[in-house]
Amino acid sequence: MTASNRKQAAPCGTWSSPITAHVVAAGAAPLSQVMLDGADVYWLAGRASEGGRNTLLRQRAGAVEEVTPAPFNVRTRVHEYGGGAFAVAGGGVWFSHYADSCLYRIGADGEPAPVCAGGTLRYADFVADAPRKRLVGVREDHGAGHAYPVNTICAIGFDGRETVLVDGNDFYAAPRISPNGRQLAWLCWDHPRMPWQGTELWLADIAGDGSLLNGRLVAGGPGESICQPEWSPSGVLHFVSDRTGWWNLYRFDGGVVAALCPREAEFGSPHWTFGGSMYGFRSASEIICTYIEQGVSKLARLVDGRLCPIDHPYQEIRELRVCGDTLAILGGAPTIALELARIDLARGTREVLARSIANVPDAGYLSVPQTISYPSANGRTAHAFFYPPANADFEPAAGEKPPLIVIGHGGPTGMASSTLKLATQFWTSRGIAVLDVNYGGSTGFGRAYRDALEGQWGVVDVEDCVAGARYLADQALVDRERLVIRGGSAGGLTTLCALTFHDVFKAGASYYGVSDLAGLDADSHKFESHYNEYLIAPKGEADAVYAERSPIHHTDKLKRPMIFFQGLDDKVVPPQQSEVMVQALRTRGVPVAYITLEGEGHGFRKADSIVRTLEAELYFYLRIFGIPIPQGLAPVAIENLAA
Template identity: 75%
Template sequence: MTVATSKQPAPCGAWTSSITAAVVAAGATPLSQLAVDGGSVYWLEGRASEAGRSTLMGGQGTARAELTPLPFNVRSRVHEYGGGAYAVAGGQVFFSHHGDNRLYRVGADGQPVAVTAEGERRYADFVIDAPRQRLVGIREDHSSGAQYPDNTVCAIGFDGSETVLVDGNDFYAAPRLSPDGAHLAWLCWDHPRMPWEGTELWLADVAADGSLVNGRLIAGGAQESICQPEWSPDGVLHFVSDRSGWWNLYRYEHGVVHPLCPREAEFGGPQWTFGGSLYGFSSPDEIVCTYIEAGVSRLARLALRGGELAPIATPYQEIRELRVEGSLVALLGGAPTIALELACIDLSTNQCTVLARSIERLPEGVYLSVPQAVSYPSAGGRTSHAFHYPPCNAHYAPLAGELPPLIVIGHGGPTGMAASTLKLAIQFWTSRGFAVLDVNYGGSTGFGRAYRDLLKGQWGVVDVEDCVAGARHLAEQGLVDPQRLLIRGSSAGGLTVLSALAFHDVFKAGACYYGVSDLKGLDADSHKFESHYNQYLIAPPERADTVYRERSPIHHTDKLRHPMIFFQGLDDKVVPPQQSESMVEALRARRLPVAYLTLEGEGHGFRKAESVICTLEAELYFYLSVFGVPIPAGLQPVAIENLGDA
């Protein structure tokens, strides 16, 4: 028997919810970097209670064990973003320790033993070459004292010896040995390209002494992005390329490249980190793969010779990683009501077992907003994409005739993608009566090369236009209040916020977390991997100064006309406090409502639970105050200057 309950009318934004700021601050356990070996599944698990270190876990079925005890932190710093921080094969486990950047081997007694010497070298994306008693991976050498480190493909002996196998390019990734150990494939690229712009796939023979001979370029170039080269069990090289305009699967055999399954779908993703995997071999004749269509991940079996793609049913709409060994498939999956989790699928029975969850106790379903994928017209005749989250709370409804306020969010990167996996930070808002639009603006991945390249030379323009168009679209559909449109973002997303408020008159308020207001400052602080990224995003060097000034909100503060709240870590070295302070002073001078919260001991990105709680609650208080919504009891007040003058 079901008892009907009526919802209480209350102003949107003032609804109470069990998804508190403290619940958001408690966050999720990070899960990443899967591997399978001998029927065992391995993964990295974040430990917030242990200074945020990543530890290596392994298990079969529902059993699990920790392989790297305190103080070991399994993390690589190659390219700064890392990834590919461990390797396992035949029960042997090697990993990179963030504390000293050395490689370690897990000994027979379970205790890690150092392999490489102390120094200024970092390692990532390594594979185990057991017959030669060595690892083959990427080495980043900082010992020269030069502005940028030297990157190579390197052999690291189990005895600690190191031999450079390939050098001369700015960047390398994905060295992969053939099953018989006779061949090595790898990726490389050079400035000013990023790996999603253009990479090269090389192949060489491995000589008797372990050196490489007969190296040859077999695919790729300045306008073709290749990722994830892998060998089939019978020794045929496969890879993902966007040569068709979409990251699709290919086979290299007898000197010829063959497409496996031409499709307007993405079987690969941007190589921000090492070691990503979106396909694997269940047999010499079959691949298990995940691909993205219309922003949603799907899982399938692909027959290698016939090209037939047979779907595998899962509850997931986002699949971040995928590893395959025979009938065992391990993946990280999430959906609108499923926080990211590690699942294992037995292909012989289709049984799915969850091995680890990022959030063990989810909020009640009555508070969870399920997003709808929307596409809408934007500037220049293009179509943009987003996920629309309507307000959701089983106990409250808007006042009669009231439309909800809308918060627009642009993802970071900016070469990245918003997915629909459950995020507590979004549900915090929707369960209080706000609608949210999570935008995959032009430049996002998951929609093909042409869509990704929309941001070329247009960062700060296309992303902003698509956020503006998305807000207008929902307002025109009668889904949100056109007089209560909000935009929030952090770091690069903060640039989108500031640009939207400076160059457009659509949003009525904004929240900027340690946001970029001066583009020129990014070049001065960039590391090697991203040091030329702005040439793609904004302008080549000869035009940079002019375009930077045109697009940097810090030079257009006279155009600001709506309330803003700023959050800034005082120890931020990436976007220093001066960038926020200049914007705050400009709003003060124009007598616009402004609030500014600084946080001691926080850098670029807030990590302390008390910081997350403080900033979320302050942002909520700010929005309610600006729109004249009653403030719920217990919400701490925030000093908002000039609010009475608005």
């Protein structure tokens, strides 16, 4: 190595990096909900520079065009988390506009025209029933007179008239019409279950007037989670079930349910949002599917019960759609940010249509994660991705071990992936290691691993994060005296519990995190209003457990500095969850910073919000650990911290 390209030794945390907060924000172009309509590919792209607006894009005849120009925001708030916000069929396009909850149709002139009234009614997961000139989808009625909104499956005529087709259950999803238009399949479930605990798959005949007849239960129940019902081209109903402990593929034919490919792998995912898809039909006899093994996605053809791998560069596949020889997927890998690719299955070619990050930084500044498994409490094994620091220009000072940020994902029935995320590389390119933990309760490792969190939220997740930090410190890979934990939403509770009930981490950051479980119950929306009965305890036993686990009741044990970030429009975890905790730390003299964001909800979408929070979090850690502050980094007011 010559002097001109020798790395410079510098304190971890001070390394200059091309991955600035502005670069992270500019790269924040979320891609979601892929659909195919013949040769046309549709997808949603988030625009952080436009206040987080979702726009619908289409590739047609090799050219990409915007279907929904500003101010249209293709988004729905059914179940608060949304998804399934548009449908396409036979050249027609329908979508939900976030501002008024109304459904719109793109006319022949390309201009959106309203289909329904919107207002207190919200719509999601709708499909076109063209012969009957209507959409069939999930409707959520937020009108007066109900403790919670009322969910139904509804037909919305192209003329705006609406008819309820199915009601009586607390929740519905995935209404799917058979190819011949004579049958409708759908999912439903009731409180207190979440859809990854127990759902039912129903089937009914469609009468001549469009109503439903002869509804019957096909599969599912309180202890079986069904997801993604789909019809094959020949009219055979397929679905995913975790009846064996793993989400596997099944078909319902001639009144009999048959497994297609029993395997210790996940062919489905939790229903947090509508419209997800992990398999589709190339023909009546061939399925193209993605599945997860040990947290990593695979892609394959399924023919006669055999999986035939399809070559691809991705380690995470979030969604796929199939139409003949055309496959559209959302995928990513450690050096590939989430992207939309179109694959020609006959030719074996791949074309990238859209990237969530337009300009990926030079590989020298990217940390490629190591997949690790390590021992945790009570004999459990936990899983995580470890990102060591990486920077083409810098290395740690002699004898220095890097600080570590441990991330607990949200959900908590979520999953950390290894897909390139600039928000992670922001830290590693500055000399700070990251551990992204798939704690017990995470998806991707089977139902038993998912159910490890039953009654144990705030315990198992915390133990696995603590064990991961200790494991890396014991391996001399990180500095034991500079261990940090951060998390958002459910991950925020993990963060607060780790700092309150354990003495491993030296600081933490909570993004719209849960501090008071009883308060979460009081403020929760319908979808999650009974979730804590599974995560914590049944209502009759909950009060004592809530008091035991809620950090807000144990602030005397919390002695570590913290920074809080909170969207003021958050309806999932309202601001008071952060404010009460901040006030408690303020009163006790613990160093604390509190950043609020106008116009942001549960998750930050605006570019300036992303910049502000990342830079504030970095500044906070540098001050707490006495690391020199880089020039130009805006200061943050930290109470109870000496200058």
